Amino acid sequence: MGGTRGRSKKRAANTDDMWNSKSKKKSHAAALEGTAEKLFQELLDGAAEQQPEEEIDTEQLNMEGIAMLGEKLGLDVETDLRIIVLLWKTGASKPGTLTKTEFMEACKNGTLPIENGWSSVKEMLPRLDIGFLTGNEFKDFYKFCFQFNRQGTHKTLDKELVVALLPMVLKDRVPSDRLESFCDFLTSMEGKQEQQYNRITLDQWASFWDFCVECEDLGAYDQSSSAWPVLIDEYVEYMEEKLKK
Incomplete structure (x- = not known):
């Protein structure tokens, strides 16, 4: 019988411990x-x-x-x-x-x-620090930067805002000359192109990062088999013309 009482005391003690633990967690x-x-x-x-x-x-x-x-x-x-x-x-x-x-x-x-x-x-x-973000984690954050900076019901970002954001978000992940040349491309477009790209879509924003990762050498870019948005094709054309001068 003494053993039974001992087990009962242990069970009571365990119950009290559990109750105290739950109480502390709630507090x-x-x-x-x-x-x-x-x-x-x-x-x-x-x-x-x-x-x-x-x-x-x-x-x-x-x-x-x-x-x-x-x-x-x-x-x-x-x-x-x-x-x-x-x-x-x-x-x-x-x-x-x-x-x-x-x-x-x-x-x-x-x-x-x-x-x-x-x-x-x-x-x-x-x-x-965004340097700690890797792989899909950074890609998700990169898209978030676009979405969070939208205004009201707009599904696009103003070109000037994109030009300001890209160097901040992609610094040390994309070569500085690629970033500078792409921003120059966006700001230097005239006429129809300027109207067409006055606002940037999420697809265009996301594609620029993917393009930088997958196409480090613009000389290897094949527009005829390209599946990139037209914006990327025209950026490459812009760079080719720039190199000819």
């Missing part, structure tokens, strides 16, 4: 949610100060709110791609926007470590 989750709510509200308040005459949507951060996020982390949203990497990792799904649901979920699953507030998020910044 931690509740504290984490409270911190996330506080941080998100700080971003909303900062955006409201920048737009005192406009009504702020409390369920999402607009670009002013995202700029405030960059400020909290010491990042320039116009020049530092780490803020875009962070938004990509949080699962931002709409152009120029981070919803409260996305922010809260990122805090909950650890994508945004917030145990010690903004200082915890700052500690992860070195890991947001």
Whole structure:
């Protein structure tokens, strides 16, 4: 009988341990949610100060709110791609926007470590360098850069924005002369071509990266068997003419 009582005590102790563990997890989750709510509200308040005459949507951060996020982390949203990497990792799904649901979920699953507030998020910044992205991961991020920078219902990007973004996103991944010449090509087009490529599609944006990976030598480019968008064909023609001069 003593052995039975011993086993009962052990079971009771194990039950208490499980209860305490669950209780601690719930307390931690509740504290984490409270911190996330506080941080998100700080971003909303900062955006409201920048737009005192406009009504702020409390369920999402607009670009002013995202700029405030960059400020909290010491990042320039116009020049530092780490803020875009962070938004990509949080699962931002709409152009120029981070919803409260996305922010809260990122805090909950650890994508945004917030145990010690903004200082915890700052500690992860070195890991947001795009040099750490490889293969399909970078390709996915590259497409995200296009999608996130769209405005309203537009499915294309303004050519001037593309010319500004490409060197930032593809620096150290594509030879500088390829980047410079392609941007020169986009900005120097005249007449019909300029109208045709005044805005760039996602397919054109994505194809330029694939083209850079698959065709390092323009001399080996065969337009007759090319499956690339016409934009790429015309870029190669532009380079051939440039080399003849």
